[in-house]
Structure formats: structure tokens, C-alpha cells
Amino acid sequence: MSSDPWGRVDETGTVYVRTAEGEKVVGSWQAGTPEEALAYFERKYEGLVVEIGLLEKRVKTTDLSAKDAQTAIEHIRHQVDEHHVVGDLAALSARLDKLVESVDSRREERKAQKAKQADEARSAKEALVTEAEELAQSEQWRSAGERLRALVDTWKGLPRLDRKSDDELWHRFSHARSAFSKRRKxxxxxxxxxxxxxxxxxxxxxxxxxxxxxSADWGATAARYRELMADWKAAGRAQREHEDDLWNRFRGAQDVFFAARSEVFAERDAEQTENLKLKEELAGEAEKLLPVTDLKAARAAFRAVNERWEAIGHVPRDARPKVEGRMHAVERAIQEAEEAEWRRTNPEARARAAGLTGQLQDAVEKLRKQIDAARAAGNDAKADKLSKELEGRQALLDQALKGLEEFGG
Structure with a gap:
């Protein structure tokens, strides 16, 4: 009979393993010595040790699923429970129990991680749905459309949720995209x-x-073109393929008209500039008639100058007030000379002036006598009052005498 700390072989060749519950039959060995029997079953034990060690490493360092790990543990535990090996079976069971704990722990971790990922995916998809629903109301057609397409790509990259939740969120997301597309269309x-x-x-x-x-109706046509341009702007843009062609035709027609008008106006401006030179010369000639010394000769000379003036035609608008003002000044001076001559030679007017002068002289003389009488009587207040009245009458008399002088009197 042969034995070691974990097993023995009896005289019949039966191999036993020692456990906490007592000895368990491992098997029968008839092919050799008891030592060889123990060695054989000890090697089978070492095989289980190695197998457990490999499984521990896989559980710790790889992504071995809990289900596969549990299957492997049960397979090894079945071998341990059948006790067809010689060795410390309790140690193997303890290691398998720890493996079960590790697998259970990893299962819970993965479950929590999966739940966290699901929550994150739900939050991400809800955020995508919210943004899509906001974009569905946008009128930024290009940027909103591009963003919605980007949201679809983001959605595809997220994990699926449970069927009900995923379907509900996708329905909202898809409805928002459809609503935007409908509005854009x-x-x-x-x-x-x-x-x-x-x-x-x-x-x-x-x-x-x-x-x-x-058209050669320059003013009315130019005004109409301005109205057409305002109508053009108010009409809005046509399709791109038509807009440029229509604008080129519209602008081209205006260019033809305004080029012709500019040519005519350029000729007119040149003519009016020459007219201005001629009228300035005539204005200078008219100004030489002043001051008027011979009314008849001045009147005849001005009439001749004015006839030549009227025959010349238009001058540039901005120069017109100045040059015409010079001629009007000469004309007014001649008119004033005529009025003065008329007043001087008009008998009725002269008689009226003489009569008024006589009346004023009589009134002045009368006031002087009244003043002298008042002062002689010691009534200075009355004399002062009459003196003020005398000043007014004397001023009128002086003016009347000056007018009478104009009549040659």
C-alpha cells in the first residue's frame, strides 16, 4: 500500500483522495505500482490547477463573457466534484468559488456599464430629437438641412435602446425631419x-x-426709365437662369437711350456754353449805357442789344441767373431814369407838388406865429408842444421842396 498527504492506494489497487468529508474513491489502478497510480492522478490534479489558472487569467484580462466563463467554471467544478484526481480538492473548489465571485462582479459591472451606456444613449437621442424639433421650425433652409443630416449620422452611431423607447424617439426624430422637409418644399x-x-x-x-x-423725348422718357427701374426692383428676383439675361436686356435698352441723350446733351451744352459767352459780351455792352445821361439814346441802344440777346438762345441753367441779372439791372436803371424824367416833366404832378409845398409853407409859418404868441403869453408848455408839431411839418416841407426840385422848380 502507498500513500501521500492527499491520497493513497490500497492493496487492491483502489486509489483514494482525502477530503474534508473523508476519503473518496478516485479510481482503480492495475497497470503498475501504487506510486505510479498516485503520480498519474496527481498529474490529472495539476492539469486542473493549470486549467483553473488559465481561466482565472482569461476572466481577469480578456473580455470573456460571463456566460462562457460560467460554463467553463461548471465544467471544471464537475471534474473536481467527481474527484478523479489526487490533490487539494478544497483549494480547487475555493479558487472556483472566487472565480464565480469575480464573474458575478464583472457581470454586475457590465450590467451597470450597459445601463449607463443606455442612459447616455437615451439622453443623447432625446437631445437629438429636441434639436431636430427646434430645427423643424427654422427658415435657415440650408444650414438647418445640413444640421439635420448630421444629426442622422450621429443617431446611427448611437446604441439602440429598448425597442419601445427607441421606436418612440425615432418617430419624433423622423417626424421633425419630415416636417422641416415639407416646410422647405x-x-x-x-x-x-x-x-x-x-x-x-x-x-x-x-x-x-x-x-x-x-425715343428722343428726353425728359419724359428718362422719367419713365426711372419708374421702370423702381418697378424692376419691386418685382423681386426671377429664376437664376433668366435674371441675368433679363437684366442685360433691360440695362442695354437704357444704355442705348441714355447714350443718345448724352450725345445730344453734349452738343447742347457746347452750344449753350457758346451762347453764354455771347450773352456775357452783350451784358457788358449794355452795362456801358450806365449811368444814363441821354435817356432816348440809352433806351434805343438797350432795345437793340436786347433784340440781339433774345436771338441767341439758351445758356447753361446754372449760369442763367447771373448773366440775366446783369441785363435786368441795366433795364431797371433805364426804367428808373424814365420814371424820373416823367415826374420832372409831368405838369399835373408838378402842380400837385407845388400846391403841397405851398400848403406846408403856410402851415409852418402859422405854427411859428403860434409858438411866438404862446411864449409871449408865458405858456411854455403850449409853445413846446407846438414846436414838436413844427418839427414834423418842417420835415415834410423839406421833402416836398426836394421833390419840387426834381421837376426843375
Whole structure:
């Protein structure tokens, strides 16, 4: 009979292993010595030790699933429980129990991690839905559309939730995208309609502009072109493929008209500039008639100058007030000379002036006598009052005498 601390072989060749519950039969050995029997079953024990060690390492260092780990543990535990090896079976059971604890711990960790990831995914998807619903109301068609497409890519990269939650969130997300697409489509359909209306309106404006381009009615046509330009701006933009062509035709018609007008105006400006030189010379000639010494000769000379003036034609608008003002000044001076001559030679006016002068002289003489009488009587207050009245009458008399002098009197 042979034995060691963990097992023995009896005289019949039966191999036993020692456990806390007592000896357990390992098996029967008839092929050799008892020592060889013990060695064989000890090697089988070492095999379990190695297998457990490898499983411990896998559980610790790899992503071995809890299910696969549990299956491997049960397989080894079954071998330990069958006690077909010789060695410290309790130690192996203890190591397997610790492995179970490790696997359970990792299972809980993964469960918590999975729950955390699910919560994060839910929060992320809810945020995507909220943003998509906000974007659904946007009128920034390009940027909002690009952002919604980016949100779809982000959604695809997130883990799925439970079917119900995932379906509900996706329904809201998809509905927001559809609502935006519907609004954008309606907007651009309306825009297309507006641009078509603008195209038709601008074609009418172009037709009128082209019909006016050869007009020589410069003022009215230029005013109409300004109105057409205002109508053009108010019409809005046509489709891109039509807008530039319509504008080139519209602008081209205006260019034809305004180029012709500019050419005519340039010729007119040159003519009016020459007219200005001639009128300035005539104004200078008229100014030489002043001061008037011979009214008849001055009147005849001015009439001749004015006839030549009227025959010349227009001058530049900004120069007109100055040059015409010079002629008007000469004309007024001659008119004033005529009025003075008329007053001087008019018998009725002279008689009226003489009569007024006589009346004023009589009144002045009378006042002087009244003043002398008042002072002689010692009534200075009355004399002072009459003196003030005398000053007024004397001033009128002086003026009347001056007017009478103009009549040669």
C-alpha cells in the first residue's frame, strides 16, 4: 500500500483522495505500482490547477463573457466534484468559488456599464430629437438641412435602446425631419412661383424699355426709365437662369437711350456754353449805357442789344441767373431814369407838388406865429408842444421842396 498527504492506494489497487468529508474513491489502478497510480492522478490534479489558472487569467484580462466563463467554471467544478484526481480538492473548489465571485462582479459591472451606456444613449437621442424639433421650425433652409443630416449620422452611431423607447424617439426624430422637409418644399415652391411672376413682370418691363430706347423725348422718357427701374426692383428676383439675361436686356435698352441723350446733351451744352459767352459780351455792352445821361439814346441802344440777346438762345441753367441779372439791372436803371424824367416833366404832378409845398409853407409859418404868441403869453408848455408839431411839418416841407426840385422848380 502507498500513500501521500492527499491520497493513497490500497492493496487492491483502489486509489483514494482525502477530503474534508473523508476519503473518496478516485479510481482503480492495475497497470503498475501504487506510486505510479498516485503520480498519474496527481498529474490529472495539476492539469486542473493549470486549467483553473488559465481561466482565472482569461476572466481577469480578456473580455470573456460571463456566460462562457460560467460554463467553463461548471465544467471544471464537475471534474473536481467527481474527484478523479489526487490533490487539494478544497483549494480547487475555493479558487472556483472566487472565480464565480469575480464573474458575478464583472457581470454586475457590465450590467451597470450597459445601463449607463443606455442612459447616455437615451439622453443623447432625446437631445437629438429636441434639436431636430427646434430645427423643424427654422427658415435657415440650408444650414438647418445640413444640421439635420448630421444629426442622422450621429443617431446611427448611437446604441439602440429598448425597442419601445427607441421606436418612440425615432418617430419624433423622423417626424421633425419630415416636417422641416415639407416646410422647405412649400417655401421653395412658393419661391419658384414668386420668381416666375417676377420673370413675367420683368419681361414686360424689358419689352417697354426696349420700345423706348430710340425715343428722343428726353425728359419724359428718362422719367419713365426711372419708374421702370423702381418697378424692376419691386418685382423681386426671377429664376437664376433668366435674371441675368433679363437684366442685360433691360440695362442695354437704357444704355442705348441714355447714350443718345448724352450725345445730344453734349452738343447742347457746347452750344449753350457758346451762347453764354455771347450773352456775357452783350451784358457788358449794355452795362456801358450806365449811368444814363441821354435817356432816348440809352433806351434805343438797350432795345437793340436786347433784340440781339433774345436771338441767341439758351445758356447753361446754372449760369442763367447771373448773366440775366446783369441785363435786368441795366433795364431797371433805364426804367428808373424814365420814371424820373416823367415826374420832372409831368405838369399835373408838378402842380400837385407845388400846391403841397405851398400848403406846408403856410402851415409852418402859422405854427411859428403860434409858438411866438404862446411864449409871449408865458405858456411854455403850449409853445413846446407846438414846436414838436413844427418839427414834423418842417420835415415834410423839406421833402416836398426836394421833390419840387426834381421837376426843375
Amino acid at each position: 412649400a417655401h421653395f415652391a412658393q419661391l419658384d412661383s414668386q420668381r416666375e411672376d417676377a420673370r413675367k413682370a420683368k419681361e414686360r418691363l424689358v419689352a417697354e424699355a426696349e420700345a423706348l430706347q430710340n
